[in-house]
Amino acid sequence: MRQRASTRKKQPRRRARGGLAMTPGLSIGMRSEERQATPLMRLADEVVACRACAVAGYLGTANPIRPAVIAEPRIVLIGQAPGPVTDRKGYHFAGPAGRFLDTWLDLAGFPAGYFRQHVYLTSLTRCFPGKSPAGNGDRPPSRAEIALCRRFLDREFELLQPKVVLLVGKMAIDAFLGKRPLTDTVGRVFPSEGRVFVPLPHASGVSRWLNAPANKALLEHALAELSRLRVELGL
DSSP states (O other): OOOOOOOOOOOOOOOOTTSTTTOTTTTTTOOHHHHHHOHHHHHHHHHHHOOHHHHTTSOSSOOOOOOOOOSSOOEEEEESOOOHHHHHHOSTTOSHHHHHHHHHHHHTTOOTTHHHHHEEEEESOSSOOOBOTTSSSBOOOOHHHHHHHHHHHHHHHHHHOOSEEEEESHHHHHHHHOSOOGGGTTTOOEEETTEEEEEEOOOOTTOOGGGSHHHHHHHHHHHHHHHHHHHHTTO
């Protein structure tokens, strides 16, 4: 007998909040039972559930970005805060900054795909702060917002124990190295407590800092230092 074809329509695949279904690099190389058991996955769930900034009145609505938990994280990269594209798509560095950083790692000699496969992407705060009231880009997160999110960053350091940490943008650099001009940090490396911090400028097409030839040279030197670390540490 011929079987009657099913009349049920296929239901569209639902996208999990925080970009879980489509997040590049999410749990690469890990079986489902391993993903459920890892402390990093549990931490990612805590991040997504956080509403601290909304409760404190800093945000109207909290939308924390779920970290992409990768199988072999070799570098931690810390940015300022999610931007509007990341807020919409649900994964870190989803916009132009991600493309710049991917290119910078290529220039430092890392293989294609390394940025999403082996770099743990995170930020000082986990929600898009919104547009600047002055109308010139995104609003920088306040010290209070950064303090509320710091427990997540501390936990990530504890779990990952990274040898190399990339600090992208002045706010991330200041948070770990103290306030100083970008010209005093980019192009240098800062060993501390068994790891090396590598400052990088804000990876954005709207940043004017890299328009100066001297600053471009500092970025090139920073990428050369990162390339050296890649070889020396087996990254």
